[in-house]
Amino acid sequence: MPALFNVLASGRIRPDHRPWLRAEVDAALWCALAQQLAEGRWTLLGLWGDAGAVHMALLDATGGAVGVASLACADGTFPSVGRLHAPAQRLERTITDLFGLTPVDAPDTRPWLDHGRWPVSRPLAARPGAPEAAPYAFLPVEGEGLHEVAVGPVHAGIIEPGHFRFTANGEAVVRLEERLGYVHRGVEGLMAGASVAQGAALAGRVCGDSTVAYALAFARAVEAALGVAAPERAQWLRGLMAELERLANHIGDIGAVCNDAAFPRLLAPCAVLREQVLRAAEAGFGQRMMKDRIVPGGVTADLAPAGAARIRALVSTARAALPELISIYDGTASLQDRTAGTGFARPDLVARFGCGGFVGRASGRGFDARRVLPYAPYDALTFAVPVLDGGDVNARVWVRIKEVEQSLGLVTQMLDRMPEGPLGVDLPVPGAPCEGLALVEGFRGDVLAFVRLDAEGRIARCHLRDPSWFQWPVLEAAIEGNIIADFPLCNKSFNCAYAGVDL
Amino acid sequence: MRTLLLDALLKGPLTEPAPAADDAELMALAAQLEGAARRRLGRGLAIRQVDAGSCNGCELEIHALSNAYYDLERFGLRFVASPRHADVLLVTGPVTANMREALLRTHAATPGPKWVVAAGSCACDGGMFAGSYACAGGVEAVLPVDLRIPGCPPSPATLLKGLIALLGR
Ligand code: SF4
Numbered sequence: 001m002p003a004l005f006n007v008l009a010s011g012r013i014r015p016d017h018r019p020w021l022r023a024e025v026d027a028a029l030w031c032a033l034a035q036q037l038a039e040g041r042w043t044l045l046g047l048w049g050d051a052g053a054v055h056m057a058l059l060d061a062t063g064g065a066v067g068v069a070s071l072a073c074a075d076g077t078f079p080s081v082g083r084l085h086a087p088a089q090r091l092e093r094t095i096t097d098l099f100g101l102t103p104v105d106a107p108d109t110r111p112w113l114d115h116g117r118w119p120v121s122r123p124l125a126a127r128p129g130a131p132e133a134a135p136y137a138f139l140p141v142e143g144e145g146l147h148e149v150a151v152g153p154v155h156a157g158i159i160e161p162g163h164f165r166f167t168a169n170g171e172a173v174v175r176l177e178e179r180l181g182y183v184h185r186g187v188e189g190l191m192a193g194a195s196v197a198q199g200a201a202l203a204g205r206v207c208g209d210s211t212v213a214y215a216l217a218f219a220r221a222v223e224a225a226l227g228v229a230a231p232e233r234a235q236w237l238r239g240l241m242a243e244l245e246r247l248a249n250h251i252g253d254i255g256a257v258c259n260d261a262a263f264p265r266l267l268a269p270c271a272v273l274r275e276q277v278l279r280a281a282e283a284g285f286g287q288r289m290m291k292d293r294i295v296p297g298g299v300t301a302d303l304a305p306a307g308a309a310r311i312r313a314l315v316s317t318a319r320a321a322l323p324e325l326i327s328i329y330d331g332t333a334s335l336q337d338r339t340a341g342t343g344f345a346r347p348d349l350v351a352r353f354g355c356g357g358f359v360g361r362a363s364g365r366g367f368d369a370r371r372v373l374p375y376a377p378y379d380a381l382t383f384a385v386p387v388l389d390g391g392d393v394n395a396r397v398w399v400r401i402k403e404v405e406q407s408l409g410l411v412t413q414m415l416d417r418m419p420e421g422p423l424g425v426d427l428p429v430p431g432a433p434c435e436g437l438a439l440v441e442g443f444r445g446d447v448l449a450f451v452r453l454d455a456e457g458r459i460a461r462c463h464l465r466d467p468s469w470f471q472w473p474v475l476e477a478a479i480e481g482n483i484i485a486d487f488p489l490c491n492k493s494f495n496c497a498y499a500g501v502d503l
Numbered sequence: 504m505r506t507l508l509l510d511a512l513l514k515g516p517l518t519e520p521a522p523a524a525d526d527a528e529l530m531a532l533a534a535q536l537e538g539a540a541r542r543r544l545g546r547g548l549a550i551r552q553v554d555a556g557s558c559n560g561c562e563l564e565i566h567a568l569s570n571a572y573y574d575l576e577r578f579g580l581r582f583v584a585s586p587r588h589a590d591v592l593l594v595t596g597p598v599t600a601n602m603r604e605a606l607l608r609t610h611a612a613t614p615g616p617k618w619v620v621a622a623g624s625c626a627c628d629g630g631m632f633a634g635s636y637a638c639a640g641g642v643e644a645v646l647p648v649d650l651r652i653p654g655c656p657p658s659p660a661t662l663l664k665g666l667i668a669l670l671g672r
């Protein structure tokens with residue numbers, strides 16, 4: 001049995017939680033788990049609030065197991081995890097903003113998502129409060145010759161809104177402080193009480209570039225809760241959509257990173273290739289981004305008759321186009337000069353924060369949910385998980401190039417071996433509350449979904465954790481010592497989600 | 504580089520013909536803009552995109568307008584970095600409470616004559632986020648809207664149609 005399960009077993013195991021363990025623990029065990037997180041024994045997968053309780057999802061990487069510890073907050077407080085383990089801090093600030101629960105001895109007690117603009121405070125608490133508006137206190141800056149540059153939330157390009165506060169010494173960045181939350185739409189509030197169908201549509205609208213990954217994570221969590229599985233063909237079609245989504249994002253972003261290094265020569269062909277992926281997705285599944293195609297129980301659309309041929313043609317086009325694009329990337333000294341050595345993400349930080357996706361894999365952290373916690377169809381497919389240790393913009397681009405190659409191989413395998421059969425199963429009415437957890441590999445990293453259904457099968461609580469929760473803080477560290485002008489390049493090479501973390 | 508030049512010579516451009524503006528709302532708007540916009544701005548419009556709480560899906564399709572298939576700039580439409588250079592605000596998202604002021608300030612910074620285009624279901628009426636404590640429920644709730652382009656997200660062809668209508672072509 002994985003070590004994590006042994007530790008959790010001393011709590012009260014919830015029989016209605018699937019597929020891994022959730023245990024109700026006491027404050028002592030909660031604190032011990034936080035200490036073990038800080039020691040690197042576990043990786044933090046999520047930390048979220050509930051009515052009068054907090055939940056912490058942990059990964060036991062050696063045992064390939066996930067477990068959730070829950071602590072009842074009788075007096076509205078809980079021992080801070082962020083006090084010992086920095087990756088928990090923004091998650092704790094979010095819990096306070098949404099549920100009004102207070103982490104005791106937390107090092108940072110400023111609000112995170114709540115900008116004092118909502119008509120209520122603690123919107124998800126049993127009794128929301130009156131709005132509280134106070135000016136946001138950015139970290140103080142002291143020192144000779146330092147100056148601050150404030151950027152955002154509205155940026156010069158067509159990107160999502162966020163605020164970046166740079167402290168610079170001359171051109172070099174001494175510190176970056178991020179302030180996000182601008183696109184908080186209240187997703188988890190809308191989820192509460194929604195039907196599973198509405199929940200699936202909402203999940204697909206949390207983060208536009210990862211609509212497939214989010215819908216898949218949500219669907220798998222609901223299916224786990226209900227103890228059902230989507231039919232085999234549906235699982236494979238989901239895999240096909242997930243890889244097309246990965247291809248579209250990786251290809252588009254490789255071009256965009258080069259563009260941010262003032263090299264539009266690669267932006268143009270990558271944008272064309274990305275468009276071809278989206279058109280193939282539309283031919284296959286009727287919608288360019290494959291939105292609303294994955295629902296709990298299965299998929300809503302079969303692969304169109306002409307779709308398979310169209311997707312195969314895409315694979316050949318991409319395979320033919322890639323070598324030249326790669327040789328341009330690799331062979332242009334002025335471009336390499338910008339990407340090599342820039343925006344170094346330290347492997348120890350990446351491991352501590354549990355950065356997923358290409359941010360982790362470019363700094364030596366090889367975690368990939370498709371491999372470590374395999375789910376269909378990946379358990380039946382052959383693929384490599386490319387891992388590099390350069391940690392710079394260049395390494396992140398290279399991981400993505402290699403992942404494009406892997407995804408093309410996966411798409412071909414799935415088309416070759418696509419099983420026949422039904423596209424969905426009917427969902428049973430649970431009859432009693434039940435919960436499920438899922439971890440799915442999106443292009444950016446692992447997306448976590450926790451869903452609790454009530455006896456009628458409506459959503460009682462749904463929490464969706466974007467991979468960027470653990471990547472944004474590392475970007476703050478990676479930019480240190482770089483010049484401000486390289487921030488767009490570093491930022492794009494991380495490509496963290498705004499909507500995904502703001503919810 | 505050699506392959507690039509050869510491809511450009513032999514394969515021809517990828518750019519596709521412009522979609523026609525067939526929608527009644529678009530035609531009406533085109534007619535209304537015909538005089539003022541054409542007289543003051545000529546046949547070109549500068550667009551400032553503002554994400555007011557989008558999931559980023561709409562932005563991805565707006566980005567696609569610049570790829571070789573749609574090539575937005577051939578119509579005299581271009582994205583600009585500052586609202587002070589803009590004629591059109593292209594707004595996405597249900598307007599979150601946290602973005603409301605930034606949107607209003609961006610609008611105030613845009614010199615007149617100016618037009619506001621709501622792109623995507625969220626911007627049109629709040630979409631699935633209407634009714635949330637954190638959203639105004641569409642651009643209309645905050646600013647006067649001149650044109651709505653529905654869709655979740657609207658495809659680049661749909662966006663192109665709407666934007667071309669702004670030029671009254
Ligand atoms: S309309 Fe759809 S794609 Fe656009 S922001 Fe809203 S949910 Fe996202």
